[in-house]
């Protein structure tokens with residue numbers, strides 16, 4: 464996977480380390496704070512005409528940034544007051560220097576401090592909360608959220624946990640958030656993403672090279688992270704990879720068909736639906752370019768994989784929960800093809816997860832991708848503590864597979880600890896069959912020869928992009944495969960299409 468440093472995400476403790484490393488390389492904390500405050504003041508001035516501003520300052524360096532913003536806006540002629548209830552002497556040194564340099568009005572931190580102001584700057588808390596928000600601070604945050612006034616949050620909306628995206632008690636609902644150096648996981652994970660409004664990242668003088676020292680392993684999913692394989696002018700259909708999708712029974716064929724259509728659209732050379740004769744008769748009435756092959760039972764599946772020169776297989780969409788799907792999944796894993804296990808295939812191992820993980824461990828050379836939503840994840844892995852990223856990482860390590868923990872903030876994690884958060888998504892994707900399409904897309908890219916993590920991240924991004932392209936209520940999963948071509952074209956130079 465490309466090591467594009469712009470996509471790195473820093474937890475609050477990694478960000479503190481980045482500050483430290485920058486300071487060790489000759490920057491001063493005061494200079495970083497000045498740059499941070501300047502960037503926020505500039506954002507306010509760029510987005511609004513001069514009008515009364517209240518800067519809500521907390522007890523730490525986030526508050527210190529707030530004092531810089533207040534000073535700079537006042538120097539530009541804006542009417543500004545600060546609301547602050549702490550003791551200046553108790554502030555960390557750089558914040559204290561800036562609080563002492565503030566010569567304008569300071570009111571106690573309370574909802575009354577909002578009176579007469581038109582814009583709120585939130586400098587109450589940074590990304591590394593040590594507890595839930597309560598008391599006066601909670602009352603002020605509630606008043607800000609009810610006031611309807613535009614809010615500029617410094618670094619992160621106060622109350623959002625920068626590591627997990629959780630709202631700790633209550634959090635500012637910002638219109639804009641200005642963060643420094645790199646985004647934090649809490650800007651992308653839900654509900655934090657929804658609290659942040661429009662997010663911008665500004666350079667405050669921390670050298671990018673510190674990322675290597677920190678050893679960042681979490682990234683945001685963007686097309687910089689992966690590249691789709693170019694089409695070979697002399698290529699034939701087998702060169703573009705063959706996908707097999709296991710069908711559900713007679714009355715449950717639609718989900719597998721969605722996967723198959725998606726695999727073909729994303730560029731697999733050949734796609735075959737396999738299942739019972741009666742299920743195939745339903746498919747036969749619906750598909751044209753997709754092939755059909757009768758195969759019932761694990762041996763027949765293994766034969767179909769060998770005969771079809773299959774590169775990647777999908778099992779799970781409406782496959783039914785139980786022994787049949789369990790055995791079929793194990794046959795696919797034993798065959799050694801790249802495998803995507805989704806939906807019912809995951810739930811079929813709810814009581815025997817170790818059997819699944821052992822089967823994955825026996826074939827370390829070819830990727831296995833598990834694509835659970837929250838419920839399927841809990842059934843397979845039980846309760847895992849921590850953020851969504853922590854959970855996906857633990858599950859990937861335990862299973863030996865790439866784990867896609869789906870949702871509006873899908874997290875992809877690999878067994879080696881690398882993880883990616885996808886925010887390129889649409890609420891329109893919360894519709895029946897959307898996951899079946901994703902499973903087919905992943906398999907299609909695996910068959911085309913992409914590595915496990917790249918194929919998965921690319922599919923997740925393109926899946927989100929397809930829905931964003933549609934962009935209006937009424938999207939159904941049947942629409943998604945036909946939007947994949949445009950999504951791919953938009954990120955592929957014309958010469959490589």
Ligand SMILES: NC(=O)C1=CN([C@@H]2O[C@H](COP(=O)(O)OP(=O)(O)OC[C@H]3O[C@@H](n4cnc5c(N)ncnc54)[C@H](OP(=O)(O)O)[C@@H]3O)[C@@H](O)[C@H]2O)[C@@H](O)CC1
Nearest residue numbers: 482495496499522523524525588589592593594595596618
């Ligand atoms: N470092 C640098 O060089 C640079 C840093 N920069 C800026 O610094 C910010 C990070 O600063 P920070 O680490 O001081 O954190 P911040 O949240 O402001 O204050 C911590 C205080 O809040 C308190 N507290 C915690 N949770 C609470 C709660 N729920 N409710 C109430 N209080 C709570 C906590 O209390 P304690 O845990 O000690 O009891 C402690 O007193 C960062 O966001 C960026 O804006 C930029 O200037 C660039 C240079």
Ligand SMILES: [K+]
Nearest residue numbers: 588617619621
């Ligand atoms: K803040």
